[in-house]
Amino acid sequence: MIFVRGLTVSLGGRVVLDGVDLCLPRDGVVAVTGPNGSGKTTLGRVLLGLIAPQAGSVTGLAGHRRAAVFQEDRLCEHLDAVANVRLVLPREVPAAVVAGELRALGLTADALTLPVRALSGGQRRRVAIARALLTDATLVVLDEPFTGIDADGRPGVLAWVAEACAGRSVLLVTHDLDDTARLGATVVRLGSGEGTPEQPMSAESAHRSTPAVRSSGSSSGESPVRPA
Amino acid sequence: MTTSTTASTARSVARPVLVGAFWLVVWWLAALAVGQRLLLPSPAEVGARFVELAVTPGFWETVVFSLVRILAGFVLGTVLGTVTAVAAARWRAVDALLSPLVGAVRATPVVSFIILVLIWVDSSRLAVVVSALMVLPVTYAAVLEGVRQRDPAMLEVAAVFDVPLLRRLPAVDVPAVLPFFAAACQVGIGLAWKSGVAAEVIGLPGGSIGERLYDAKVLLESADLFVWTAVVVALSLGVEKVVAALLRRVPSAHAASRPAEAVPR
Numbered sequence: 001m002i003f004v005r006g007l008t009v010s011l012g013g014r015v016v017l018d019g020v021d022l023c024l025p026r027d028g029v030v031a032v033t034g035p036n037g038s039g040k041t042t043l044g045r046v047l048l049g050l051i052a053p054q055a056g057s058v059t060g061l062a063g064h065r066r067a068a069v070f071q072e073d074r075l076c077e078h079l080d081a082v083a084n085v086r087l088v089l090p091r092e093v094p095a096a097v098v099a100g101e102l103r104a105l106g107l108t109a110d111a112l113t114l115p116v117r118a119l120s121g122g123q124r125r126r127v128a129i130a131r132a133l134l135t136d137a138t139l140v141v142l143d144e145p146f147t148g149i150d151a152d153g154r155p156g157v158l159a160w161v162a163e164a165c166a167g168r169s170v171l172l173v174t175h176d177l178d179d180t181a182r183l184g185a186t187v188v189r190l191g192s193g194e195g196t197p198e199q200p201m202s203a204e205s206a207h208r209s210t211p212a213v214r215s216s217g218s219s220s221g222e223s224p225v226r227p228a
Numbered sequence: 229m230t231t232s233t234t235a236s237t238a239r240s241v242a243r244p245v246l247v248g249a250f251w252l253v254v255w256w257l258a259a260l261a262v263g264q265r266l267l268l269p270s271p272a273e274v275g276a277r278f279v280e281l282a283v284t285p286g287f288w289e290t291v292v293f294s295l296v297r298i299l300a301g302f303v304l305g306t307v308l309g310t311v312t313a314v315a316a317a318r319w320r321a322v323d324a325l326l327s328p329l330v331g332a333v334r335a336t337p338v339v340s341f342i343i344l345v346l347i348w349v350d351s352s353r354l355a356v357v358v359s360a361l362m363v364l365p366v367t368y369a370a371v372l373e374g375v376r377q378r379d380p381a382m383l384e385v386a387a388v389f390d391v392p393l394l395r396r397l398p399a400v401d402v403p404a405v406l407p408f409f410a411a412a413c414q415v416g417i418g419l420a421w422k423s424g425v426a427a428e429v430i431g432l433p434g435g436s437i438g439e440r441l442y443d444a445k446v447l448l449e450s451a452d453l454f455v456w457t458a459v460v461v462a463l464s465l466g467v468e469k470v471v472a473a474l475l476r477r478v479p480s481a482h483a484a485s486r487p488a489e490a491v492p493r
């Protein structure tokens with residue numbers, strides 16, 4: 001279990017996260033929603049160790065292997081899809097296995113032969129998803145992972161992601177509540193003035209088997225998210 | 229192939245030929261106007277002299293002598309410039325120590341180095357050292373800039389996924405630095421030839437192009453001077469094309485290479 005307590009992050013002189021509490025179960029998806037600028041991505045970056053908070057603590061990260069779908073695709077443009085994914089995998093994982101998973105995500109055989117700079121936005125997103133979830137990471141941050149994926153392909157990708165997330169701590173940053181439901185995620189809302197969850201989110205409640213959208217309540221000076 | 233593509237290809241072939249022909253005509257007219265072989269030999273006289281020289285074994289030995297030494301200087305300067313730039317990018321103290329030194333080397337007139345180095349090393353190795361000294365600051369500045377311009381987003385990816393350095397280098401670092409390195413090579417090859425031949429003209433190592441240029445000057449053989457100058461230009465351009473072809477085989481993340489003009493000299 002990963003516990004975030006009193007997390008405060010300022011970026012460029014602006015307080016982005018102010019005293020946020022959260023817990024991520026060992027096996028489950030917690031979806032973070034909220035308006036633009038509410039600190040969703042920043043929260044993910046703290047969990048990935050890319051930002052050091054000014055105050056508060058994150059415990060339980062030790063021993064976690066991390067992976068992420070970033071807000072941007074962040075692919076090696078000159079490499080093809082399989083090579084991009086294999087870059088982060090152990091060498092012994094065969095290219096054919098990776099290619100098979102990418103096909104399962106909806107990439108065509110032709111797309112697999114091209115450098116990713118020649119792929120469409122949706123295809124590139126699938127590569128980024130595969131790169132994160134084909135690893136053996138135990139902590140995964142998915143920052144708006146389904147952006148650019150067409151409506152027809154989305155259910156298949158969601159099903160693949162849902163299966164791949166099993167057994168991991170997953171933080172999903174999203175604006176789409178349909179996606180959170182399909183992933184069985186517990187939903188928490190970030191955003192100053194947006195209030196707190198109706199009830200404090202316990203470690204037990206932050207579990208994919210109990211999906212819940214935490215609507216905003218009255219703001220009483222508490223931090224936006226008080227899960228524990 | 230479409231008609232427009234064919235026309236475009238024909239234009240791309242014809243243009244340099246026409247440009248070359250234009251300047252040959254200008255040269256020929258200028259030689260006619262001057263009317264003195266000593267001051268300005270005609271293209272035909274230079275061509276004839278080239279054919280005469282090219283069939284002598286000494287010509288090619290001279291070419292190889294200078295080519296080997298100047299190439300060695302270029303490679304040495306490039307390797308040293310790259311290694312020091314990577315170290316400077318990694319350790320701030322190295323950057324603080326090396327940057328003024330590299331700046332001083334860049335600003336020092338090449339003749340000062342030639343005379344100084346001639347005191348230290350044998351004249352046959354002068355071109356190696358001088359070429360390396362001229363290439364090093366160019367490579368250093370370009371590679372340092374390239375390392376600093378690496379995409380921080382991709383470095384974050386490597387950090388998050390814990391990608392080992394040996395796998396990160398070809399995937400993230402090399403493609404980012406390569407355009408800078410390629411531009412530095414392009415500039416560095418020209419510098420190596422200019423400075424290397426200048427060093428040979430002053431140091432006069434036996435059997436070098438510089439010595440042949442010096443002889444041409446002393447003996448007032450203007451046609452020889454033109455021939456050897458043309459040989460240096462051709463060798464420089466040839467090496468530049470070979471290096472560019474080799475670098476094109478390395479995959480690059482950036483579609484467009486950084487223009488050579490942007491490289492600090």
